[in-house]
Amino acid sequence: MQKEKFTIVGGGLAGSLLGVFLGQKGYKVDLFERRSDMRKDNVDGHRSINLALSNRGIKALERVGLAETILKDAIPMHGRMMHDKEGKLAYQPYGLEGQYINSVSRAGLNLRLLELADEHPNVDLHFEHKCLDANLYEAKTTFKKDDGEIVNHESDFLVGTDGAYSAVRDAFRTSGRVDYSQSYLKHGYKELEIPATADGDFAMDKNALHIWPRGHFMMIALPNPNKTFTCTLFMPFEGEDSFDLLKTAEQAQSFMMEHFADAVPLMPTMLEDFMHNPVGALVTVKTYPWFRGKSILLGDSAHAIVPFYGQGMNACFEDCTILDDMMNAYLPNWDTVFDEYQKERKPNDDAIADLAIQNFIEMRDSVGNPEFLRKKHIEHELNRLYPTDFDGQYELVTFSHTPYKQAWDQGAKNDALLKHIMDNNLDKNLEDKELMLSLIKKYV
């Protein structure tokens, strides 16, 4: 029997991984990407240069046999390194011994996924094809090539993996009875760079995610294999301490020196980067359904989230794992596969969207605050001392495969426990096993 044919619109992280999944299963895949072929043109995706890859993303890469290759070039980040205004450092480990997140190159990962998809004779990649329109019920798509030619394509199923501003999602929206919301943070982001030192080493601890929390704005930095750091400055577009007020090199220099005095000397091209690099917007998109006719949405097209939990790509990759699970469970009934996929993922991707906003507020306002550090310390200690009885929310989200919604619910329970410990000054009693286990039992 002839296997089904898939059209994938969007060859970013989710689309190229899905192309590999479907290609390995022997389906005919035509993947259409608006951009030129990054394997030839060295395109960097115009967005964050590196990303934090954690357990959910790794699981999907393991399924297609790519985890080892990607992790070989990744840089482990074992904790957060906070920089205060005076340049004093405070370190908080993530998770337990041996648990860490990985800094990986966005372009390198995308490239490797495209190469792997292309190794399958049943997968065809079409670059410089911009999707203009889609018929969800007939899985028909129309593309405009860079040279202006219009191409119509037809298959058995259509998957929209064309990101936060998805054209396929537009076809869902105009097909009627679709829930949709889109909300922008008042903050945007700009990327800056800390190069390697003169003697070719990292300028800061390479095994940490560096954070400069400053109230309503902040900067973070992730290491790259070439010994540079990519810094991302998150700040309001307008108003007090905003990008709007930093129009000239002098304004940028004095602002950066005032707030990030320990980082500026490490950034010789800071002004050039600041004046040249764009300010990106941060959007949360929620929509439903994700399955209509013969078409589904997957990845950011279904659930774009803000980047503050480092989970956007991980969630997209987990979408692929879950779709794969549903195929294994329900084929040949494709309607059930797609319906179960959307039912399973929607509440969980909603939860990670909300967690990402929550983490934004936490990182921005609280990471440098002593009470927050105390809370994080207690949480970490409980996790370390009673690993089978207590899980921190960050650990559940980042280092486990517990559904995101369950991690969200667990966080609320954990907060009640932590509040009790802090209100009653029980910090010194964390090793009192009997007391702690009874409190954990009561609250969690």
Ligand code: FAD
């Ligand atoms: P995309 O990566 O956006 O890919 C969509 C693709 O579709 C693109 O190649 C695009 O060119 C193509 N396309 C778009 N429109 C069309 C069209 N009409 N026709 C054809 N092709 C089209 N996630 C993490 O897990 N960890 C992190 O540390 C992290 N950091 C981030 C930092 C920042 C600043 C940002 C903005 C995001 C971050 N993310 C992170 C989130 C992550 O980047 C996204 O979740 C992920 O890229 C989504 O993958 P996707 O394939 O769904 O969409």
